[in-house]
Amino acid sequence: MTGPNDWVPAGIDVNQPSAARVYDYFLGGAHNFAVDRALAEQIAAMTPNIGETMRSNRVFLRRAVRYLAAQGVRQFLDIGSGIPTAGNVHEIALEAAPGATVVYVDIDPVAVEHSRAILAGTQGTGVICADVRDVDRVLAESEKLGLIDFDEPVAVLLAGVLHFVPDADGPASVVAALRDAVTTGSYLLISHATADGQPPEVIEAQRLSGRTATEIVLRGGTEIATYFEGFDLVEPGLVFIPRWRPDPEDPVDEHPERVGAYAGVGRKN
Numbered sequence: 001m002t003g004p005n006d007w008v009p010a011g012i013d014v015n016q017p018s019a020a021r022v023y024d025y026f027l028g029g030a031h032n033f034a035v036d037r038a039l040a041e042q043i044a045a046m047t048p049n050i051g052e053t054m055r056s057n058r059v060f061l062r063r064a065v066r067y068l069a070a071q072g073v074r075q076f077l078d079i080g081s082g083i084p085t086a087g088n089v090h091e092i093a094l095e096a097a098p099g100a101t102v103v104y105v106d107i108d109p110v111a112v113e114h115s116r117a118i119l120a121g122t123q124g125t126g127v128i129c130a131d132v133r134d135v136d137r138v139l140a141e142s143e144k145l146g147l148i149d150f151d152e153p154v155a156v157l158l159a160g161v162l163h164f165v166p167d168a169d170g171p172a173s174v175v176a177a178l179r180d181a182v183t184t185g186s187y188l189l190i191s192h193a194t195a196d197g198q199p200p201e202v203i204e205a206q207r208l209s210g211r212t213a214t215e216i217v218l219r220g221g222t223e224i225a226t227y228f229e230g231f232d233l234v235e236p237g238l239v240f241i242p243r244w245r246p247d248p249e250d251p252v253d254e255h256p257e258r259v260g261a262y263a264g265v266g267r268k269n
């Protein structure tokens with residue numbers, strides 16, 4: 001690795017913000033550049049709840065991984081996994097289910113390099129640099145790592161990533177291809193940004209994401225629910241993130257829609 005910091009992979013354009021690094025900044029991480037922080041602050045000025053949204057998404061992901069491990073899932077394919085921060089999927093999964101395997105997939109070189117560094121020496125884990133839209137490649141590379149047996153149930157985690165897939169690239173067909181690759185009893189997890197219940201500033205802030213290589217597409221709950229075709233949504237269904245099986249010590253406030261994102265988990269039927 002080369003660059004101004006030892007975690008910066010060669011060839012990174014430090015002048016273009018990236019979705020992964022903006023998210024890292026909102027989560028209090030250290031793997032972001034001035035250009036990411038400036039964009040994050042601009043978005044935050046327009047949508048004061050954005051930090052809460054990101055944290056809420058991360059907390060949901062942890063709750064859901066614990067839930068999935070409790071259902072007996074031992075393989076996790078985390079696509080759009082992001083820059084590792086505290087309480088990563090592999091930490092939660094391995095604590096809940098020792099011997100579980102976790103494969104991280106991300107398109108962002110900083111996320112991939114940092115994941116590799118964090119996971120070095122951690123048994124049962126691997127990292128792939130790939131685009132979720134290239135499902136064949138994601139599946140082939142996962143198999144090559146020898147960490148995912150697609151004849152056994154797999155939890156496919158798509159947390160905060162499908163809203164980076166434009167309509168023209170067919171997010172529903174991406175999910176369908178993943179569904180067809182996994183066996184009955186596998187699970188699909190999705191969290192996705194929405195305009196449902198949001199004030200106009202949120203739509204405006206969403207346009208700012210166009211400065212990264214990956215603009216966010218806000219979708220309605222009805223459309224997001226269709227991505228679960230072939231899966232039975234587990235209780236409580238597709239809901240605003242804080243409503244998804246909240247921990248008792250983490251009560252849901254009166255306006256969970258403020259986070260501007262849905263979450264759901266389904267079991268392949």
Ligand SMILES: C[S@@+](CC[C@H](N)C(=O)[O-])C[C@H]1O[C@@H](n2cnc3c(N)ncnc32)[C@H](O)[C@@H]1O
Pocket residue numbers: 019020023057058061079080081082083105106107108111130131132133158159160161164165214
């Ligand atoms: C908001 S972060 C979510 C991180 C993590 N899944 C979570 O929920 O905490 C979204 C991640 O998706 C990645 N991403 C965006 N488009 C992608 C694509 N087409 N294929 C794979 N990853 C993508 C970004 O690089 C970023 O790391």
